[in-house]
Every structure is written in structure tokens, then in C-alpha cells.
Amino acid sequence: MAGVADNYEIRIRGRVGDSLLQAFEGLTVTTEPVETVLYGPIHDQETLHELLAELQSLGLELLELRRLPGEAG
Amino acid sequence: MVRNRPRGATRPIHYEIVVRGELSQRFSTAFEGMTLTAGHGRTVIAGPVVDQAQLHGLLTRVSDLGLELVSVNAAREPAPPRPDEA
Amino acid sequence: MGRSPSTAAVVAPQRIGATVAAGGRNGRGGRPRPPERRLGARSTAGAGMPLLETKLSPPCAGFRLVSRPRLSALLDAGAQQLLTLVSAPAGTGKTTLLASWRSSGRPPGPVAWLSLDPGDNQAARFWAHTLAALHRSGAVPAGSPLRSLAPRPGADDTFLPLLVSGLTELPAPVVLILDDVQELTDATVLEGLEFLLRHAPPLLRLVLATRADPPLPLQRLLVGGQLTQVRSADLAFTVAEVADLLADHEDRPRLSEDDLALLQARTEGWAAGLRLAALSLRSQPDPHRFVTELAGDDRNIADYLVREVLDSCPQELRSFLVRTSVVEELHGDLADALTGGHGGAQTLARLERANAFVVALGSRRSAYRYHALFAGLLRYTLRREAPDEVAELHRRAARWYAEHGLATDAVQQALTAREWRYAADLMAEHGLSLILRDEGALLRRLVGRLPAGLVQADPELTLLAAADGILRDDADTATVRLRLAERREEVHQDRQDRFALLLAICRSTLAWRAGDLDEAVAAGQEALALQAGTGAGATDDARARTLSDLGRAELWAGDPEAAEAHLLEGRAVALEAGLGSLQLSCTSQLAALHAMRGTLGTAFQLGTDAAELAAQRGWSSSPPATGGYLALAWVHYHRDELVEADRQLERAVAASRGRAEGPVTAAVAMVRARLQRARGDLTGAIATVAAARQGPAGRRPPARLWRWLVLTEAELRSAAGQPQSAGSLLEGVVDGEPLGAGEAVALARVQLREADAAAAAATLASFPDATAPGGLLVAPVEAWLLDALVSDALADRDRAAASLERALGLAEREGSRRSFLDAGAPARSLLVRYRQRMPSSWPYVDELLRSSAESAPAPAPPPLVEPLTERERTVLRYLPSMMTYEEIASDLYVSPNTVKSHVHGIFRKLGVNGRRQAVRSARELQLL
Numbered sequence A: 001m002a003g004v005a006d007n008y009e010i011r012i013r014g015r016v017g018d019s020l021l022q023a024f025e026g027l028t029v030t031t032e033p034v035e036t037v038l039y040g041p042i043h044d045q046e047t048l049h050e051l052l053a054e055l056q057s058l059g060l061e062l063l064e065l066r067r068l069p070g071e072a073g
Numbered sequence B: 001m002v003r004n005r006p007r008g009a010t011r012p013i014h015y016e017i018v019v020r021g022e023l024s025q026r027f028s029t030a031f032e033g034m035t036l037t038a039g040h041g042r043t044v045i046a047g048p049v050v051d052q053a054q055l056h057g058l059l060t061r062v063s064d065l066g067l068e069l070v071s072v073n074a075a076r077e078p079a080p081p082r083p084d085e086a
Numbered sequence C: 001m002g003r004s005p006s007t008a009a010v011v012a013p014q015r016i017g018a019t020v021a022a023g024g025r026n027g028r029g030g031r032p033r034p035p036e037r038r039l040g041a042r043s044t045a046g047a048g049m050p051l052l053e054t055k056l057s058p059p060c061a062g063f064r065l066v067s068r069p070r071l072s073a074l075l076d077a078g079a080q081q082l083l084t085l086v087s088a089p090a091g092t093g094k095t096t097l098l099a100s101w102r103s104s105g106r107p108p109g110p111v112a113w114l115s116l117d118p119g120d121n122q123a124a125r126f127w128a129h130t131l132a133a134l135h136r137s138g139a140v141p142a143g144s145p146l147r148s149l150a151p152r153p154g155a156d157d158t159f160l161p162l163l164v165s166g167l168t169e170l171p172a173p174v175v176l177i178l179d180d181v182q183e184l185t186d187a188t189v190l191e192g193l194e195f196l197l198r199h200a201p202p203l204l205r206l207v208l209a210t211r212a213d214p215p216l217p218l219q220r221l222l223v224g225g226q227l228t229q230v231r232s233a234d235l236a237f238t239v240a241e242v243a244d245l246l247a248d249h250e251d252r253p254r255l256s257e258d259d260l261a262l263l264q265a266r267t268e269g270w271a272a273g274l275r276l277a278a279l280s281l282r283s284q285p286d287p288h289r290f291v292t293e294l295a296g297d298d299r300n301i302a303d304y305l306v307r308e309v310l311d312s313c314p315q316e317l318r319s320f321l322v323r324t325s326v327v328e329e330l331h332g333d334l335a336d337a338l339t340g341g342h343g344g345a346q347t348l349a350r351l352e353r354a355n356a357f358v359v360a361l362g363s364r365r366s367a368y369r370y371h372a373l374f375a376g377l378l379r380y381t382l383r384r385e386a387p388d389e390v391a392e393l394h395r396r397a398a399r400w401y402a403e404h405g406l407a408t409d410a411v412q413q414a415l416t417a418r419e420w421r422y423a424a425d426l427m428a429e430h431g432l433s434l435i436l437r438d439e440g441a442l443l444r445r446l447v448g449r450l451p452a453g454l455v456q457a458d459p460e461l462t463l464l465a466a467a468d469g470i471l472r473d474d475a476d477t478a479t480v481r482l483r484l485a486e487r488r489e490e491v492h493q494d495r496q497d498r499f500a501l502l503l504a505i506c507r508s509t510l511a512w513r514a515g516d517l518d519e520a521v522a523a524g525q526e527a528l529a530l531q532a533g534t535g536a537g538a539t540d541d542a543r544a545r546t547l548s549d550l551g552r553a554e555l556w557a558g559d560p561e562a563a564e565a566h567l568l569e570g571r572a573v574a575l576e577a578g579l580g581s582l583q584l585s586c587t588s589q590l591a592a593l594h595a596m597r598g599t600l601g602t603a604f605q606l607g608t609d610a611a612e613l614a615a616q617r618g619w620s621s622s623p624p625a626t627g628g629y630l631a632l633a634w635v636h637y638h639r640d641e642l643v644e645a646d647r648q649l650e651r652a653v654a655a656s657r658g659r660a661e662g663p664v665t666a667a668v669a670m671v672r673a674r675l676q677r678a679r680g681d682l683t684g685a686i687a688t689v690a691a692a693r694q695g696p697a698g699r700r701p702p703a704r705l706w707r708w709l710v711l712t713e714a715e716l717r718s719a720a721g722q723p724q725s726a727g728s729l730l731e732g733v734v735d736g737e738p739l740g741a742g743e744a745v746a747l748a749r750v751q752l753r754e755a756d757a758a759a760a761a762a763t764l765a766s767f768p769d770a771t772a773p774g775g776l777l778v779a780p781v782e783a784w785l786l787d788a789l790v791s792d793a794l795a796d797r798d799r800a801a802a803s804l805e806r807a808l809g810l811a812e813r814e815g816s817r818r819s820f821l822d823a824g825a826p827a828r829s830l831l832v833r834y835r836q837r838m839p840s841s842w843p844y845v846d847e848l849l850r851s852s853a854e855s856a857p858a859p860a861p862p863p864l865v866e867p868l869t870e871r872e873r874t875v876l877r878y879l880p881s882m883m884t885y886e887e888i889a890s891d892l893y894v895s896p897n898t899v900k901s902h903v904h905g906i907f908r909k910l911g912v913n914g915r916r917q918a919v920r921s922a923r924e925l926q927l928l
Helices: A018-024 A045-057 B025-029 B050-063 C013-026 C069-078 C094-102 C123-137 C161-170 C186-196 C218-223 C239-249 C256-269 C272-284 C285-296 C300-311 C314-324 C332-339 C344-353 C374-384 C389-403 C408-417 C418-430 C432-436 C440-449 C452-457 C459-471 C477-486 C493-512 C515-532 C540-557 C562-576 C580-599 C602-616 C623-638 C642-656 C662-678 C682-694 C701-719 C723-730 C740-752 C757-766 C780-793 C797-814 C818-822 C825-836 C839-854 C870-878 C885-892 C896-910 C915-924
Strands: A004-014 A027-031 A035-042 A061-070 B014-018 B035-039 B042-049 B069-074 C041-042 C051-053 C081-087 C111-113 C174-180 C203-208 C229-232 C360-363 C367-370
Touching: A004 C203, A018 C300, A018 C374, A018 C701, A035 A045, A045 A061, A045 C374, B014 B050, B014 C203, B025 B035, B025 C562, B035 C780, B042 B050, B050 B069, B050 C081, C041 C915, C069 C081, C069 C203, C069 C229, C094 C111, C094 C174, C094 C203, C111 C123, C123 C161, C123 C174, C123 C186, C161 C186, C174 C452, C186 C203, C218 C229, C239 C256, C239 C272, C239 C540, C256 C272, C256 C285, C272 C300, C272 C825, C285 C300, C300 C314, C300 C374, C300 C757, C314 C344, C314 C367, C314 C374, C314 C389, C332 C344, C332 C389, C344 C360, C344 C367, C367 C374, C374 C389, C389 C408, C389 C418, C408 C418, C408 C440, C418 C440, C418 C459, C418 C493, C432 C459, C432 C540, C440 C459, C440 C515, C452 C459, C459 C477, C459 C493, C477 C493, C493 C515, C493 C540, C493 C662, C515 C540, C540 C562, C540 C580, C562 C580, C580 C602, C580 C623, C602 C623, C623 C662, C623 C818, C623 C870, C642 C662, C662 C682, C662 C797, C662 C818, C682 C701, C701 C723, C701 C740, C723 C740, C740 C757, C757 C780, C780 C797, C780 C818, C780 C825, C797 C818, C797 C825, C797 C839, C818 C825, C825 C839, C825 C896, C825 C915, C870 C885, C870 C896, C885 C896, C896 C915
Parallel strands: C081 C203, C081 C229, C111 C174, C174 C203
Antiparallel strands: A004 A035, A004 A061, A027 A035, A061 B069, B014 B042, B014 B069, B035 B042, C041 C051, C360 C367
């Protein structure tokens, strides 16, 4: 992929506290009831999968993931 | 993947993983227990997922195969154990 | 691992701090002890790779384990089948459960344990540790082939089947637990595991503990009734088990049934969450309120609870926890290096005793690890609270590892911190050993992460990228990078020698593979000088490698004396340093050396040694074994054991596959052509040599070898009755460079065959040492025999007899018959005619004559030196019949004496001394 990253929206169950925010550098974190939404650019699939692996390590339940092309950030 | 004995605790949740590209049925062995439906430049890998360990196993497979992840969706309510058509 | 509640040092978090602080003030700094004794001793597996002892046993739990019989029963049932999969997220208690089951006496046999880490994504390392785990468990009896089995770095076809067969032969069930299987991402390693599962040794019970389902054929195993699963739903603590867990941390239960249920629901039975809650509960005056607040908070449970624990720590301890989270494996003085304080060892010990998510690794308790999830959360806390310190902490860790000789860990730390420059520096400084031992994975990761601009600008990084290319067998990339790297003057002065050494080693290796022997020797000599002189690579690894490479190049470049000295020393150093692969390479090359020299007995012994070494370690199909098989093929060929020779040749081909190396390919072609010819397939032999002459992918073999191949082809064509082709091949080859021994012999043979004995003599004379050892795959026997034939043709009978006797002596001593057989009828004639003059050799001569009569005829027989006359041919036609000489005479209207004298003439010219032999010979020569 050439330099432009796609934006992704990732929803996980539960609320994420301050420390864990550090896990999602570069992404915006908002909380909706019962869910946390991570939003922002992810540069390549490798980075995406590293993020997913980290979610797993932290015991965070992945509910949804969506790529949002054309919203280059 | 189907469990080897009935468990009372949780019912599987229906997940749909969408990747870019149209995969042939050859890939169905890579995603055991899931159905693959290809069309419109995408493939939907769908089926019952018992827990996060199984889900991440599938996502790792996607990564290993060099496939581009487009979306992941969980049905919010537990699904019936039979996989649906995408 | 059991510990009764009354003696457990159960301390509330603040009291943890108090205890530790008290200890800390009294603690002594202490000098660091040598690494080997501190870091769980590293021993060496057969592949010459360091073993990490700490991986071979489960971490000690810092807490008493809740008894969970329903899970133990599940594991017991699983141990009746091939595979048990324990797949659940971090912190669900997998490791704890398996560790306790392992020592419970319930498993059906000894239990081997291996904790996996990202470094196991290299097949050789993974299997070396797996074998070590099996040995450690006591499951492998003394006579088992598994005892000496070792994986070789690089492609290896035979290791897995040997492993499976070794496991199948085990007398009793063995359980192998692999923990943290999610760390395995390498396709080769996973394929190996799949192979193991597919060929299921009946007594093997595999238990895989992982955070996510691994890419193995689980469905098939499930359907086949060979799979038991334990998943997070199974591992979740029930309310009763929660009560047990909490009770363990306290003297009396303080939570009501409702609160317990609430806690269980909120944590979803998650073990790590429960233990964190338990830690916090100890210091809560109002446990009920704590649980209620916890239940009412919707934050991620781990996050919440770790915060609770950290918040109740004294600042110093909190800082300790957060800052030491950057490394996987902790030691007291490493902790001190990170925090800039002292007393780290005591702090860790006390933390472990206080059940605070610190586990001791191995039985010696000098190394510790934070529970993975806890460490992750600590790291995030660090990033939040002190982001500027992160890089520095990783650097300190890297430095500590580097100082303790742990290059791999040091580089990994630098990579984690994304300190490319520092990682590359470490690699350049300390990583020479890693490169020499083919630890390609680490180098690959480093090179893969470096930005291209950075690499180009820096000769050391470029050189590392070249080395990476070589390890991956990507010669083109490596060559380009190597050229770009040749800027020694830009390198820091202290590191110039190391740089030059690695550069020379790379150049030598690439030259060898390309078949440029002169360059391989030159670079090899430079590497050896650098290694010996400056102490730059003053390690056994470097010495063994440089000696081995140089010896090999010298051998094929035609300097066997120097080669022998270097190979012998190289082999000794490799043996001493446990570098099995280099030991094999040296032994193989020594075998080839003796084959060339004609000392067939020694060649056979060395070749057998090499083959055995390769077989033991599962390296039979790897390049270092090639020379040994070639030598064996050559010896068998000379002993006229053609079937055996074929077999060894095929093994040589299989071993060299995947890596074309000029000299080896040419040598294989030579031996193959000889075998074809011995079987009478001259056409095939010519085709083989012609193809080798062109070279693979149109790349001609090195000059000397090419010439030798051309001359051999000329000789074969001449034998096939194609003097024109032979002649044209000779043109342009004969002039120019002086001939080597092998080439001189081949040329003289052609000349003799073309009935130009004088030219043949001149050729041999111009190379007076044609009969000296050292020619390329020309046994001295052949040379002496040729000399005898040439001399005989020139009627120099005395010299012919002397040379023949010499040849016979050598042949008898080395068991070499093929030289005589290949020389066909002329040799036979020689033996027959000179037999009288060497009574001491009669038994051997007769033996040779017998076997030459039995051996397969060549389809294009050489013309007789003295052709039969018309009358002799007439008489010859009668010989197959039962007619007596009187009857023949009568038929021909001549006297019996005339017939007899014709018959004698026939015998003489055919080189036989009997009627039946005459018939046979005549038929071979197609005179009948």
C-alpha cells in the first residue's frame, strides 16, 4: 500500500480505562454504552493485525471492525 | 468449529469476516467450520464462533494468507448453531 | 508447588510495599555473577545452539492452586488421545492448570514441557528445544535414536521422519506440553507440527496451550476422535471455585454468597481478574463495597483491577513495577539497571512470595517473569506516565543483555524500542556468532525493519543485508549488497576488523557458490588471517567457519596439501565447539580429498563417518553431506560395486539440491559419467559430461573444471568412435594454461586411443607428476596404467612393466579394479603379456583377468593394436565350434600346425590364453 492509510472503526465490549488508552496510540477512543469505539488510520494489514493481537492479549472482546475507505486521514 | 461436547455455558455467536478478493472453495480448509461466499470482489467468511480464541485464530489465518481484512461483524444476539447464508 | 495457607506470605498491597522497602534498605548491591550461573544455565543442543533451561519447565505459580477436579478430569480424558487443545485468552489459568496437572501424577507417562517464545519461529531452534524437553522428561531411553538426533539449520528433509520414527519406538506414553503456541507463526515450524500430528506416533500425547486457535487441521482431528478441547468457558471459575480461590488468600471468608456471585459474573470467571481482585480485597476494609463498586463500573476489568493494585503500592514499588515491565525475563541486577536502583533481586523475591503476579522461572529462582497480562498493562501504564523513558529503558535492557553475552535478547530489545541504529550496532558488534550459526530469523527481522535509506547509507548495515541474502540463498541480492558494502574506511575504527572479517567470509561463500575458486581461496585466506590475527572474531565459531570454507575452496582449486591442513583443524575446532554442521562439512570434504588422492581406504572411512554423522542428526539431505557421499560413490565405483556407487551418487545429488555449487556439480557429473560408461552407456556418459560442460543455467563451471570436463568428453567421444568431435573439442583447450594431472591423463588417453602414442607420452612427460596424487578425481592407478600402455605402444617394455607393476601394487592395496576394467582389452592384453614378468602379482592379475572377462562389454570396442589377418579371422570363425584343430585344418586344407600357429596369433592379439576366452573376447570386439 502506498503511503495513504485507510480509516478503521473497531468496537470492543466494555469500557477502556486510561492506561489501556496507551494501547491505541493514533486512534480516537470514544465510549458508547457498553462499548468502546476506536477510530482512526491504520497503515497496513500488519499493523492492523498487531492491534488485533493486542486486543486479544488484553482480553478485550472484539465485536466489530470496519474499514472506511476514502476517508484518508 | 463445533465443540466436541455440549456445554451449557455459552452459545456460539455468528461472525462474518469480510476480506478483499474472491477466494475459491480451496480455502475452506483454512477456515474450518465456516462457509465462504465470494462475490463483488469480496469474500465473506461466516459461521459460528465459540469464543475470542477461536475468532483470533481465524483472524490470524487471514493475516497469514496475506488477505486484506475489510470488516468483522458479530451478531449481537447468539445465533443458532447452523451457519447462515451470507 | 503446594503451599499451605498458613505459611503463605499473604500480604496486602501496602504491606507488600512495606515488606519490600524494609528488605530493600538492608539489601546489598552485590556484584553480578557470571551469566551462565544466573540466567538458568545454557547448554548446547546438538545443532550447536544454546538452550534456554527456563523454557523447559513451567513457571512456578506464586499462589496455591485451586483444586479443580472437573478440569483435571478433562485433561485426563484428553491424554487418552493424540491432541488436547487448551485455547483461551491470556490470564485464564491455562499454564497454571497444566503445570499442576503435570505434577499431579495423573498423566499417563512422563510429561515434557516447553514454553514457547517468538524465537522458536525457527525450525532448528524449535525442534532442538522440543527434543531437549523430551529428554528432560525422562521419556527417552538410553538406546533411542532420539538421543543423538538434532535438527540442522536450513532445509532438512530427513529430520521429521526420524523424529516420528524415534517417537514411535518409545516404550511408554509421553505427554508433550507446548505452552504459548500462539507465538508460532513460522510456516515451516507449523508444517512440522502438522507433520507430527498427521503421522501420530501412537504413544505421543500432545497438549497445546494457546491464546488463539492455531492453524492446524483441528477439524480433521476432531472428526477422527483425536482431539479434546479445553476452552475459556471450561476454564472460567465457577462461584464455588471463586470462593476457594479467595479463601486461599485469606484466613476467613469475607464475602457473602451474593457478592461471590457478583464477582464471578463481573469477572466472568476470569482467573487473572479474580486474582487481581483478591489482591485488592486483602486491603479493603469493606469488601462488600469493593465488589459492588467493581460490579457497577463498566471499565475493562483488567484495567480497573491493575489500577487498583498499583494505586495502593508505595511510589517506589510502583515505579519498580512499571519500569521493569519492558523486559520478558527479569533478573535482580537487570532490574537494578533499569530502575537505576539496587536491591532488585530482593524486590523480585518478595513480590513473588507476596503472590503479586511475579512468577519465578525454573527451579533456581534467579529469573522472574511478570504474568503476561500484568506486564502488558504495566507497559501501557509506563507509556502513559513516562513516555520519554521508554526508549531509554529498552536501551538499558539491551545494554545489559549485550554485556552478559546475550546478543539475541539485546537485539530484540533494541528492535522492540525501534532503535534500528542501536540494533544494527549490536548486531555488528555481537552478532557475528549468530550469523555464523545461521540464526537467520533474527537477522531477517532486523534487515526487514530497517528503512532502505538507512541501510544504503551505512556499510555495516549493507553488509548485514548481504549476509541475510546469503543465508536465504539469494545470491543475486547478496552479491549486489556485498559490492555496495565494500567501504571499510567508513566504518568505526574499533569495528573495522570485525567488519572486514564478515565481509571476507561473505565474499568467500558467494565465490564458492558461484564456482569462482580462485576468489573463494583468496577471500578465505583473508578471512582466516583476520580471524587469527586481530581477535576480531576470536571465537571458535569464526575459526571453525573460516577454516572450513578455506579448506573446501583450496581442495577444489587444486591445493590438497593446504586444504588438508585446514580441514583437519577446522574439523577439530568444530567438534570442540559443538558445531555439528561444520564438523560434517569438514569430514565430507576430507573424504573427497582422499578420493581424489586415490587413498580409497581412508576416503571410504571418512565418507562413512560423514554419512553416519549426517544420518544421526537428520542432515542427510543437506549440502554439507554432499562431499562424503561423492567420495563413497567414487570408492564403490573403483571397487566395481556399481549398484552401491549409484546409491551414494543419488544421495549426493539429493544433498546438494537446492544449492548449485559449481565444483560439486561438476564432480557429480564426472562420477555419473563414469558409472554410465562402466555400464556400457557411452552415449549417456557423453551427454552427462556435455551438459555439465555447459553448466547449470548456461553458467560454465570454473575454468579448471571446465577444461577437465572438455577433455573427458573428448576421451569419451574418441572411445565412441567419434574422432572428429574429439579432435575439435581438443582444439583450443590444449594450448594455454598448463595442464593439471587429471587433464593430462584425459588428454593422453585420447591421444593413445587415436594411436598417437608418441603424443601421449609427450603429454605425460610434460606433466611428470601425472602420477602424483592431487589430480581431480584421477586415481594414481589410472595414471600408472596409462603410462604402462603408452610405453608398451612405444615398445619400451621395461618401462611398461615397471609402471604396470606400480599400478597393480596401488590397485591391490586400495581395492581398485575399475581402472583396469575401464581400460578394456588393451589393459587385458597388457596383463596377459606381462604376467610372466611379475610373479608376485599373479594372484591379483588373475583376479583382474577373471573379472574383466565377466564385466560388461563396451559397445564400441577399441580397435586391436594389432588387427587379425585374413587367415586368422577365418580360423577364428571355427573356434566357437567343437571342432578340433585337426578337423579345422582338414576343413581348410591346411596342416594342423598352420591352424595352431594361427590360433596362437589370435590368442596373442586378443590377449587371451584359451579358446573359450578367445571366443568371448572376439564377440566383445564384435569380430564374431
